Amino acid sequence: MYKEQVQRRILTVLVILSLGFLSLEGWMTWMRNQSTQELVEYRQTFLQQNLSRMVTRLGTTLRSACSDYSLWTQMQDFSKKLDRHWAKVNIDTSLPEFGITHTWIVNPEYKTVYSFIVDSLPEFEQPLQKDTLKSVKGLNFYQGFYRYKQAIFELAACPLHSSDDYERLGEATGWLVLAQPVGEDYLEQIALLTDSKASIVFNNHLSPSSTINNPWNIRISLPFRGASGQPVAFLTATTHLEDLKKLYDASTQLIIVNGFSIICLLFLTYFLLQVWVLSPLKQLTNSLDKNTASELKTLLSRDDEYGRLASLVNDFFRQRDLLAAEIQKRGQVMDQLAQVNLQLFDNARLDELTQVANRRRFDEYLASAWNSAISTGNPIALLMIDLDFFKRYNDTLGHPEGDDCLALVADVFRNVVKSRHDLLARYGGEEFAAILPLTDEAGAKVLAGRIIDVLKQAEIPHPGSEFQVVTTSIGVAACSPIPHQNPEMLINMADKALYEAKRRGRNGVVAFSELPKTVDEDINQ
Ligand SMILES: Nc1nc2c(ncn2[C@@H]2O[C@H](COP(=O)(O)OP(=O)(O)OP(=O)(O)O)[C@@H](O)[C@H]2O)c(=O)[nH]1
CATH class of the missing domain: 1.20.5 (Single alpha-helices involved in coiled-coils or other helix-helix interfaces)
Structure with a gap:
């Protein structure tokens, strides 16, 4: 089974591309956050610096204004005008590009307010006169006395205008409010003058703070310090970074849309590769796999x-x-x-006249059977079969008839020698031979006797023979050969036996073992 490498490689490339694009997205997000953070910090710093500058300038100017403060006028009007929101005064400054709102907050709990104002306030015993507190160096001041948590405060409020000394801060409108605690007796004096017992709950009090209460709303408070260096008021500025937030949200959207588009694009790429490349490739490999063109x-x-x-x-x-x-x-x-x-091979080893094995086949088979007998230790036997008085047959009946007779005799022999291992061969002329592997002399003699009998029963006429029918003499030899002995020995033994069979009157079987001992010695020599 082969591995689908192409598909795997395409998927790997797509996964690498996805990771690459996702890293890019991550990097973009990081850059966006970083630059947003830098912008926020920049604005914060800018705001802080600006506030510091304002506080310094306001302090200087107010100090100088308060030093000329000599007349208490419009007290009653001011008291009436004040509402409970007086303590939180908005100053719209010249930072429109940042949308900054400044808020002055007076904290009455700071006793140092008094120490700031005391240098510049007139004596309390000084009679208050109307219309004398209208303008001091371009600044209008109003004053009132109020009660807060059992304490009584004197409050000075300064409206801020664009035409005043802070014009460098831009359009500045609103109020600067300063406060100092005062005694009951002082209040009573004022009440007498104003014919009213004013009191107000300082419920809009805010604690000074300098926080970024959310990323898109920076609020900074700076203390407005009195002569002794203590904070007497706080200038609070807030800026709403809506423009930055919009930019941030837009870039977030862009990153999300980009990521989504990239993922869609990668899926589309994979789909197209699947349709255009992988699917036909699979068909091709399937066709080759199944070994058929039908695919x-x-x-x-x-x-x-x-x-x-x-x-x-x-x-x-x-x-x-x-x-x-x-x-x-x-x-x-x-x-x-x-x-x-x-x-052809068989023909080359077949006797044409008798259709039994010829001499060449006889030699080959005997050699092979002999070697096999040597290696297995089995016996092997050989019959030499020679027709009797065959010269006379030719002489009396003619040579062609002799040929026919040989063919007929071979048929008879073939019916007897028919074991799978045995081989019947024409040894030469009117002489036949039978190789009988796995057969000892006794067995061979039995077969030879049967040949004699069957031939006799065939009753092939032979006018020249004393038996009147064709007969044969058979020499039988058998042995269990050992290495270095050759098959010629067996042939010689069978020949000797055949000779003896002829000598004994023909039409009979003689085994080599029946011969006198001298013959045996001749053979072995
Ligand atoms: N027709 C014919 N005769 C053959 C053939 N081969 C050998 N002969 C004859 O067989 C005869 C063999 O004669 P001999 O060797 O004298 O032996 P015999 O006459 O059979 O006498 P014994 O073997 O002693 O019984 C010869 O006359 C050969 O010509 C053959 O292929 N065809």
Whole structure:
């Protein structure tokens, strides 16, 4: 089974691209956060610096204004005008691009307020006069006395205008409010003057703070210090970074849309690769796997590289089929040739007249059976079969009849010598031989006797023979050969026995073992 490497590689590339793009997205997000953070910090710093500058300038100017403060006028009007929101005064300064709002907050709990104002306030005993506190160096001041948590405060409020000394801060409108605790008696004096007992709950009090209460709303408070260096008021500025927030949200959206688009793009890429590359590739490999061109049908109609490839594979299959048919045909021819060869081989080892094995086949088979007997230790026997008075047969009946007789006798012998291991051969002329592997002398003698009997029963007429029918004499020899002995020995033994059978009157069987001892010695010499 092969591995689908192409698909795996494409997926790997797509995964790497995804990771790359996601890293890019991460980097973009980080950069966005970083630059936003820098902008926020920049604005914060700017705000802080600006506030510091304002506090310094306001302090200087107020100090100078308060030093000229000599008349208490419009007290009653001011008291009436004050509402409970007086303590929180908005100053719209010149930072429109940042949308900064400043808020002055007076903290009555700071006793130092008094120490700041005391240098510049007139004596309390000084009679208050109307319309004298209208303007001091371009600044209008109002004053009131109020009660807060059992304490009484004197409050000075300074409206801020764009035309005043803070014009460098831009359009500045609102109030600066300062406070100092005062005694009951002082209040009573004022009440007498104003004919009213004013009191107000300082409920809009805010604690000074310097926080960024959310990323898009910076609030900074700076202390407004009195002569002794203690904070007497706080200038609070807030800026709403809506523009930055919009930018931030837009970039977030962009990053999300980008990420989504990239993922969609990668999926689309994979889909297209699947359709254009992998699917036809699979068809091709399937076709080659299944070893058939049937899978190539749809590919063959294409006019691109896959169509060409499919056509080449198709050609390859066709040529392979042709080649296979050719190989099969040649195989058949080879089989036929082998059969002919076998036939030729057999023919070369067949006696034409009698259709039994010829002398060459006899020699080959005897050698092979002999070696096999040596290696297995089994016995092997040999019959030498010689027709009796055959010269006379030829002489009386003619040579052609002699041939027919030999063929007839061979048929008779073949019916007797028919064991799978035995071989009947024409040894030469009118002499036959039978090689009998795995047979000892006794067994061989039995078979030889049967040959004699069957031939006699065949009753082939032989006018020249004293038996009147064709008969044969058989010499039998058998042994269990050992290495270095050769089959000629067995032939000689059978020959000797045959000679003895002839000598004893023919038409009979003589075994080599029946011969006198001297013959045996001759053979072994
Ligand atoms: N027709 C024919 N005769 C053959 C053939 N081969 C050998 N002969 C004859 O067989 C005869 C053998 O004669 P001999 O060797 O004298 O032996 P015999 O006449 O059979 O006498 P004994 O063997 O002693 O019984 C010869 O006359 C050969 O010509 C053959 O193929 N065809």
